Amino acid sequence: MQTRDRASRDRSELDNRIDLTSRTTRHHLAVLDRRRALRERSLESGDNTPWADALEDIQHSMEKTEVLAARDILVERLKGLSRAEEKVREGTYGLCDTCGKAIPEGRLRALPEAVHCVRCAERLEQERFNRSSQSLRAQEDALAAA
Numbered sequence: 001m002q003t004r005d006r007a008s009r010d011r012s013e014l015d016n017r018i019d020l021t022s023r024t025t026r027h028h029l030a031v032l033d034r035r036r037a038l039r040e041r042s043l044e045s046g047d048n049t050p051w052a053d054a055l056e057d058i059q060h061s062m063e064k065t066e067v068l069a070a071r072d073i074l075v076e077r078l079k080g081l082s083r084a085e086e087k088v089r090e091g092t093y094g095l096c097d098t099c100g101k102a103i104p105e106g107r108l109r110a111l112p113e114a115v116h117c118v119r120c121a122e123r124l125e126q127e128r129f130n131r132s133s134q135s136l137r138a139q140e141d142a143l144a145a146a
């Protein structure tokens with residue numbers, strides 16, 4: 001009898017847990033729907049006051065993206081500078097790493113880390129830009145599918 005009591009107690013505990021979980025889930029869903037409805041209403045009326053927090057979040061994440069982009073530029077610059085040091089040791093400083101042509105003196109003065117001629121640097125920059133917009137599109141697709 002004891003085991004059956006325990007079994008039924010376990011069962012009701014499980015039921016309670018499942019019930020609680022499903023209520024919590026429905027609650028989250030309702031909150032989400034309410035927020036979405038509020039956002040749609042505020043978009044329609046042009047009143048974004050209830051969404052000040054959300055707008056702040058977006059602004060915050062945009063700032064974060066900008067900070068990361070700025071950081072990327074600095075990291076790239078450091079990489080270029082250490083490559084330039086290498087090239088000085090190799091005796092190839094001032095020659096393009098890609099095509100081997102001489103990098104104009106003015107460019108080297110303005111950008112001591114320049115290890116590519118303007119034409120190669122622009123092509124590499126374009127490739128980098130294409131890659132980052134591809135990954136951005138993939139992120140957007142993932143968000144849209146979520």
Ligand SMILES: [Zn+2]
Nearest residue numbers: 096099117120
């Ligand atoms: Zn080149």
